[in-house]
Amino acid sequence: MKIIQGILLSVLFLVGCTPAQTQDTTPVKLPALKPGEAVATFAGGCFWAQEEGFDQLRGVREVISGYAGGHVKNPTYKQVGTDETGHAESVQVYYDPKVISYNELLEAFFAGHDPTTLNRQGPDVGRDYRSVAFYRTPEEKRAIEAAIQRTNASGHYKNPVVTEVLLFRAFYPAETYHQNYCKLHPNQPYIRSVSMPKIEKLRKAMKGKLKNEGQYTTL
Secondary structure, three states, X not given: OHHHHHHHHHHHHHHOOOOOOOOOOOEOOOOOOOOOOEEEEEEEOOHHHHXXXXXXXXXXXXXXXXXEOXXXXXXXXXXXXXXXXXXXXXXXXXXXXXXXXXXXXXXXXXXXXXXXXXXEEOOEEOHHHOEEEEEOOHHHHHHHHHHHHHHHHHOOOOOOOOOEEEEOOOEEEOEHHHOOHHHXXXXXXXXXXXXXXXXXXXXXXXXXXXXXOOOXXXX
């Protein structure tokens, strides 16, 4: 049974956060901040689920998939996947702090992935899938550290949080074909078996703060 499970896991990993066919490889353009808007950056495994999960929240205008936390400028998906650029698959969240707070985004972040598994999320293994919360101000750093303490104290996860707390330096948008991937490919096996459970987990934790409360069952 363990051998069969291992084979299935390996197949799923190969399918993983990789599209079945290459499409537009041009990096998407980042949106301009609107007056009164704020931006936050997180990494929690494959960016497909993270993007769709954050996009479910009221007050979030747009979410962009991309790469952060590394040392190579304008990396490609293929480069990041080698684990040699230092980047993690990340999302940049454009939101209205009058509608949703940074602390609420942190709540969604820690609910939408497993922050206790080092350098992996489910079948996806490597530092490019590590958990990271990027801060832009000392206040955000304190908020992240407090959220980690709350998450550990809650006992929700069996193991302690291993999320990295890093100063934000740069975010590089991913190729166009990665954007809105969950919405565009709802029947892809990886989306159904790996991404959707994460999204549903986030939605359950953020009940009452969703754009389409009670109307979302599947993509």
